[in-house]
Amino acid sequence: MKKLLCGLLGLAFLASCSSKKNFHQQNRQIEKSANKQTSGNYTNYTVASYIERFKTIAVKEMNQYGIPASITLAQAILESGTGKSDLAKYANNHFGIKCTSDWKGKGYYKDDDQKDDCFRVYKNPEESFRDHSEFLKRKRYAFLFELDKNDYKGWAVGLKQAGYATNPRYPELLISLIERYGLDRYDRPEGKYEKIQREDKVLADINKNIPNEAKKDRPKDVAPIIAGDNYIVQQGDTLYNISKRFGLTVDELKALNDMTDDTIKIGQALKVKK
Structure with missing residues (x-):
């Protein structure tokens, strides 16, 4: 048993040395x-x-x-x-x-x-x-x-x-x-709509990079999640793509929800009907 243990330790040492050498x-x-x-x-x-x-x-x-x-x-x-x-x-x-x-x-x-x-x-x-x-x-x-x-x-x-x-x-x-x-x-500032469009593009790219099994996004062929007159924000959403989905402008969507900035969170309920 001692010999076997020594042999295994020796092999491990040689493998470690070989790895370092490589x-x-x-x-x-x-x-x-x-x-x-x-x-x-x-x-x-x-x-x-x-x-x-x-x-x-x-x-x-x-x-x-x-x-x-x-x-x-x-x-x-x-x-x-x-x-x-x-x-x-x-x-x-x-x-x-x-x-x-x-x-x-x-x-x-x-x-x-x-x-x-x-x-x-x-x-x-x-x-x-x-x-x-x-x-x-x-x-x-x-x-x-x-x-x-x-x-x-x-x-x-x-x-x-x-x-x-x-x-x-x-x-x-x-x-x-x-x-x-x-x-x-x-650094350069960007306009409101320029920012929304840039966010939309980058976040869409990020979602593509997430393996399918790890994604929490709903499939494209599934209806949006609605609770009464509210839409429930999902991963990857931006004000821009939500407003397009419901035929609103970004300003109209923000006004409906008394929003002062463009920040939204997953699970947030947004009014989407006037």
Whole structure:
């Protein structure tokens, strides 16, 4: 029995060593490829030059999805060490985004919350910025897209609430960077209907990404849930799509329900008949 136990422990140790060796080998291959691509000349960014380099793509992502450009830039500066971290240099990963079960690309391994955590590898920094937006289009972050796209404080607090980072000071770190470097100058307000249409599109995308078995949305061929003259708000609803469903304008729907903003909650009863 002793021999068997020792043998099993030995195999486990060898497997662990082999796994670590594979991780280190993959990292070396990624580093070698990055060194070849850049000839070993990595940009030594200052905060100012980093902002200048990536501000345009941050604004582009904001206009498409509603994530404040200031938040995107502050997260990138913080997570990448202003582009100086190994993840940024070798893996083009500027947001510390880890591998998930749906990630099909390469992985770069480093100790983080756990030993040898897997981080996503991108072809270029722009791909990292785009994936940052796509990564946030998940159920856990859905409520953030209902914020104004220049509400950087709401986004900073919400990212922590949704579990993006474990550091309890994460919101104040982001807000401090935004205000120190004036990153909110890249944020833009949006009109009421522009906001509703943008929310509608992003939330529809998020609902598509939720596996069917996890969805709580009613099937499209099922009648809306009505209680008297009221409609019961379901997951994925916005004022815009509810108003369209019942032949109302958004303003009419808000007036019927004495609403002063566009916030609605799952299970809320909304009057939909004049």
